[in-house]
Amino acid sequence: MKKLFLLSLIFSLSSCGTIFTGTSEAIVIDSNVDGAIVEFDGVEVGQTPFTTKVKKSFNGMIKVSADGYKDKSFQLLKSFNGISILNLGNLLGWGIDFATGALNKFDQKGYEITLKNE
Secondary structure, eight states: HHHHHHHHHHHHHTHHHHHHHSSSSEEEEEEESSSSSETTTTTTESSEEEEEEEETTOOEEEEEEEETOOOEEOOEEEEEOOOGGHHHOOOOHHHHHHHHHEEEEEEOOOOOEEEOOO
């Protein structure tokens, strides 16, 4: 009976980062120029002020641009998602969190981009 309980406990804690914190987070991008174009890996996704859910596995570049201003490119800042520690020795949980990007968390939820005149 104890073994069954422990086994179910281990599997219930599988992929803790994925379960408890999800695989994406809302990010806000704003700039000193209203209506500046926001691109993710070269694909236009909106204009500032811009809010979207971003997959934690995203490692690409974000570019903010506007006519008459120099483009600004950056990557989202990430760090280790400590909740994943609850996976303990469960390799399946670690694998799922790694594959979904849930091993990471975004350090900043909002970016205020200052575009400078050309």
